[in-house]
Amino acid sequence: MTTHRLHLGLFFTGVGPQLLWSQPDFANHTHIDTFIQTVRTLERGLFDAFFLGEGLRVRENRGRVYDLDVAGRPDAITQLAALAAETERIGLVATQNTTYNFPFDLARRLASLDHVSGGRAGWNIVTTDNAWTGENFRYGGWLPHERRYERAAEFVATARSLWGGDSVDTHSDLVNVTGSLGVTGNPVLFQAGDSPGGRDLAARLADAVFSANTDYDKAQAYAADLTARLKAYGRSRDQIRILPGAQVVLGDTEKEAAEKADWIQREQTTGPRAIAFLEQYWNKDLSGYDPDGPLPDIEPAEGELDPSRGTISIEHRTGKLERIAEWRSLGLSIRELVLHVTPRHNTFVGTPGGVADEWARYVRTRAVDGFNLVPQLLPGSIEDIVDRLVPELQERGVYRTEYEGRTLREHLDLA
């Protein structure tokens, strides 16, 4: 029987509550040196890839710039190109959307990243499906959700032809390219959306998925669903790598790890963050409420959620009144509720050995092929994983002991 090994990526979220920017000893989040130190540590830990997200608008809360997001969203390819010069082996994956880019231009930028890095580029394909983001572009709001996946599929097919050295001549109402790139390349394609359109796109053309299904049962169900979809496109489970997002909190004992996880989650869910979270749903000023008191007794404003925090998937933008009614029935404080509904279930908490045992089970049963890890503290989270968890995984034979290949495709054992 083949021993499947874990593939690890690190997803640098930039904005969002996971990273505790506000800790005084936290690295400077806009300086390139922070990123350089991070990827060097990951390379020491033999990680497959470093991921950067994308955002095309400053996030807001109730129409105002959301001051708890301090990092901004620099362009991923530009940042990763700089990191390429500082690293030798680690894959560099850029999240880039297919809606507000030209196919030729983005294909060329990704091929260039593949070249400056010597074959380590990856593309996390997203469609950026909201008109709120579109307001920064003249084509604000163009294309309904399902057509975005249509354009994405044509866009990716065109990029692949260009990378293959083909002279492309493709014309539709969504993609128009005549020409050739002159650069061959083969960036690894990641897909991240969990909607049916997103899953189909993954089955059709992705090399790897950055899935949202981390709990063991969900991970198994997702792998089964994806396997069925792959079959429909004439592909097999072996042709794709599944890497759900996850957080890790380690301690010398289970108890110490649990305490640290609680501390991190409380820091991630400050009073103002908890209030801002509810304001998204109520769409009213809730600043007068005590984060440790009961949920607001006033009724929420009309209308569904707007995506102005940039993170709400389309499946979660409707049905807010039902959700609020359900929350009220739980009898939790505002902060307790936010702790309850935010994705703590994606967090592995324990001793390095305990977490390694759990991950070994995931990969041996092929519920996943690895994890895309979201750090909370820089450099602390990463040093913990690299120095404490990686050796335990190696001891269990589920993680590499050296880089065998040079390209990201080779790291992921993709043909």
Add this chain to the structure above:
Amino acid sequence: MTRRTLATVTAAGGHPGPYELSLNKRSTLETARLVARRAEDARIDALFVPDLLVFGAQGTIGAQEPLVFVSALSQVTSQTGLIATVSTTFHHPFNLARLFGTLDHVSNGRAAWNLVTSSIGEENYGPGELPSPEERYARAAETLDVVNALWDSWKPGSLRAGPDGKAVLDPSLIAPIDHRGSYFSVRGPLNIPPLPQGRPVLIQAGQSAAGIALGAKYAEIVFTALPTLADAQAFTRTIRAQSTRPGLPLIFSSFHATYGATEAEAQRLVRERLEAIDYEAGRSLVADMLGGGVDLSEAKLDEPLPASLLPEISDIRRRRGRAEIFSKLIREGRTLRELIQAAQDTGHWSVAGTPEQLADAVQERFEAGVLDVLSINGLADDRTHDFVVNGLLTELRRRGIVKEDYRGHTLRDNLGLTL
């Protein structure tokens, strides 16, 4: 006030060869590292990456995307500026502001944008024909209004360290731009913290009337092809007369130097190069310089071209400035052979001689006030490296024209440009 000095730029080099482009798991940075190191050792102010958007138009230029390339170069250098050529015709301003903003951050304030409006490449960005120069420049102007507003959309102090060392964001200092124009509507603000340089240094290339108007209004530096001192004087007068900013834009000329240990050696090298020209292939090169609409296949090599062959400038949609340069040469009575020779340098300033003679040519333009930034060739080539570093640059430094060292940390510091 700091004494006026001549800034220096060189091509980033490392235009990848076919071997690198076939992706043999080897970084295309390898050759570029050598040039970058030589440039910093020689205290060159900036590295320059051209772009043609189309592969094969001039060798392998255009194969790699310039921003990605200079971003990688930002980590193999620490002081030299990084100039990326990017078109406004095929990009959206919000993306452009993010891309250059990110480059300025990763390089700690060394980014410069060489703005072009593109004379080729539309087939890759369809549908549609290449817009006319007037329309391309109108779009470029609106693009600049938008990107400048985006770069200014985070006011000073919007992101700062609080009393306990935590990063604090003040939303009251970040405002939407709410731009609604003919080509774009952009809400803003930019989603990147303030740039180390505030804005990247703006360089613009294009010598047509529309190009000059854009450069006079927006550019801090204009990249030019000015073959003679008289051309440089006329151009500088024209563009500065249209500019409301004293001393701006700075004049940036590409200097196509042929280096010799003696004058005779330099002349011999020029002769050898002229003899190696394929004059039959040169006919189409000159036709291309004239906008591509003329047929020179039957014209006599050693006779002046008839004025009837001069193109109607307003009909030309691509590289109109180049067509103006070559039309002028025809009116001056140059033979086709001479035009083909000039086309080898694509109309740029070309001088042959010893380092001292080359320095004389540079000094003449510098002192005439028609040269502020000099693009130097030959640094990457082992045959000429010594002439550049220990010849021309040493001589220009001895004469006090080029500064001895970098002045500061950002490209703006080194060029003496303030916002």
